[in-house]
Amino acid sequence: MPGWTPLGDVDWTWQAEDRDGGLVGEYADESGAWALSGAAWLPPADGExxxxxxxxxxxxxxxxxxxxxxxxGAIVPAGLVRRWEHYGSTAVPDLPAKPVLDLLAEVEDEAAARQALVPALCGRAVEYWRQDGAATYVGRWRWGGRRRYHLHVAAVGDPIWAGLTFRDRLRADAALRREYAALKADLAATLGADRERYTLAKGEFVARYSA
Structure with missing residues (x-):
């Protein structure tokens, strides 16, 4: 799996081999902010x-x-994940969805868990993404292929856990499921080519029923 390594001298916090034998690690960049070497999403020319x-x-x-x-669970270090949850639309009966499984894993401290999870999971078409402070491991069916799963990793108290409230409300309320399904269908028809805009456009609805 392609990755990258910073040029010049950097302050490495840790380094390890990923599942493909490539080097991954965390370091401080010129601004002092952390960055991750390797485990990058660099889609091949023949990517889907x-x-x-x-x-x-x-x-x-x-x-x-x-x-x-x-x-x-058989890959990550024993005892690291305290709880696993299946959430998102594929966890709700009778709801159309992207065929990508969303999982949520509870850890004591995401920053500490990253040192174990990145080497254990990344490589073999699994990438580490970080956006808005949230850690997500994106698994694909093959390198450059369609997404198979999103593994979201967070400590208790992280805002991402509100997703379980939204999941449970959808499971319990058929009218709410129909309303959400209609919204998703409309957004997929108009914004389907831009996954990020599609997700953001659902945000207000999701937040309203996640509180």
């Missing part, structure tokens, strides 16, 4: 599109999530 494609509900998604949790 990363647009939004909604599919009908699949009743096997919960079983797929359970299998994936077992698979990941």
């Amino acid at each position: 599109p990363d647009d939004v494609q909604l599919v009908p509900p699949d009743p096997t998604w919960p079983d797929q999530a359970a299998t994936l949790i077992a698979e990941l």
